[in-house]
Amino acid sequence: MKVLIVEDDSAIAANLYDYLEAGGYEVDVAANGNAGLQMALADSWDAILLDLSLPGMDGLTLCRRLREEAARDTPVLMLTARDALDDKLAGFVHGADDxxxxxxSLKEVGARLGAMIKRYRGQVATMDLRFADVRLDLSTMTVERAGRPVKLPPKCLHLLRVLMQxxxxxxxxxxxxxxxxxxxxPDSDTLRTHVYTLRRALSRPAETDVIETLHGVGYRLATSGGDAK
Structure with missing residues (x-):
């Protein structure tokens, strides 16, 4: 998921960048409003973190132009030192989502950002998790790959849920x-064994492996797949 940070305070921008990148986001930063609007329009973003007080163009103007002139509905989380109700209402009037x-707290930023993106994608009410052609039904805890049922032991099911979230x-x-x-x-080889079992269950010979191993680091879902040695 791609997130644009528009923030002129370099320390705050760096903290947000490091935290979100560590959480798996692809992140870029603009240090003023003019650059922020240009970057917001030049690419497709899953969300924008937007400071209210910016040099060049303030956050309210940027958000309004993004909505009204460019007709972009990218979720916007507005960040500001102003806590007056009128300031908050102005943010919403100009198109902010939160x-x-x-x-x-960086954790609160992460939580609000994730919830905002889910609402934007219409995932709030759904009980399904999907990645590529893999579907996990959270209501029944059943798994399908390209429509075929995939039977998994409980720990592998839990492991898949974590990865798919x-x-x-x-x-x-x-x-x-x-x-x-x-x-x-668990013992040192238990996780590796469960990843191997999960990989074998999900991927038939003709199917792409959706679990990628980053050696010495860990695992992730990716359409390219990877070796689990």
């Missing part, structure tokens, strides 16, 4: 072990 007052994000071995096994951490 609003955060500085100083803010953040497609393209690279999960470290430690993160996946904590997510799937909790405090009862």
């Amino acid at each position: 609003y955060l007052v500085k100083p803010f 953040s497609p393209h994000r690279t999960f470290t071995r430690a993160e996946l072990e904590a997510e799937v096994w909790g405090e009862e951490l």
Whole structure:
């Protein structure tokens, strides 16, 4: 997922960049309003983090031009030091989707950003997770690949759910072990064995492997696939 940060405070921009990139986002930064609008229009973004007070063009004007002149509906999370109700209302009137007052928690930025993107994609009410031609029905915890049923043991099912909730994000071995096994951490080869089982179940000989191994780092979902050695 691609996120544009429009923020003139270099320290805040760097913190946001590092946090979101570590979370699997593809991130770029604009340091003023004019550059921000140009970058917002030059590419397709899943969301924009937009500071209200910017040199060149303020955030309200940028957001209004994005909506009215360019007819772009990219989700916008407005970031500002102003906490007055009128300022918040002005942000919404000009097209912002959500609003955060500085100083803010990076975790809250991540949570609001994820929720905003899900709403934009219409994923809030759905009980399905999808990646490529893989579908996980959360209501029944059943899996299909290109329409064919895929039977998985419980731990592999849990592992797939974690990976599909953040497609393209690279999960470290430690993160996946904590997510799937909790405090009862498995033996060193247990995760590798489960990834191998999951990979074999999902991918028939003619099908693309959707699990990619980043050696020495961890695993992620990717259409290119990868070796699990």
